[in-house]
Amino acid sequence: MSILKTRLNALGLALALAAGLAATSFNASADEVSEPGMTWDCGFSPEGTSLETVTRAIEAVTGSNATILVAAYEFTSRPIAEALIAAEKRGVTVAVVADTTENEKQYSKVHDLIAAGIPVRFDNTLAMLHSKYIVLNKTAVETGSFNYTATAASNKHAENACVFRHAPKMADRFVRDWKALWNEATPVR
DSSP states (O other): OOHHHHHHHHHHHHHHHHHHHHHHTTOOOTTOOOOTTOEEEEEEETTTHHHHHHHHHHHTOOSTTOEEEEEESOBOOHHHHHHHHHHHHTTOEEEEEEEHHHHSSTTOTHHHHHHTTOOEEEEOSSSOOOOOEEEETTTEEEEESOOBSTTTTSTTOOEEEEEEESOHHHHHHHHHHHHHHHHHSEEOO
């Protein structure tokens, strides 16, 4: 066999193996679901659109039967706290579960939420609650790397915040996670 044929056979074998590995690396998990009609919107920092994406999503939730469920690692963002308080005043049910260590600090905005009557619980069952998501009216989810902090919204961090709308199945999966966190957390007064 010529050197060229040997190399072509080796290349063919390598490509076949790579194709097989690529196909198997994208197998669906048990939670993978298709959501026809789902739309999404992503914001990025340092360009400054992460905060805007989150507050716009919160502001869009209205109605006395609506809900906003927040899971937060660190919460120092005044605009997000104000948007959640405004939602509560619009009649939306808002509840927050947050990391204990990061939010017992005096600059945490969860204290403002509590003062506004929003139920907050601290989760200290794990080393940290590092989740960062908001379930909006059981049909949309905001999630990403973006902590709900002033620093994350600044031009000092590379962050993302994405809102997936018209996604009730996705939202249901996040609600189940949120409820598990909520149920193991301690109410803050």
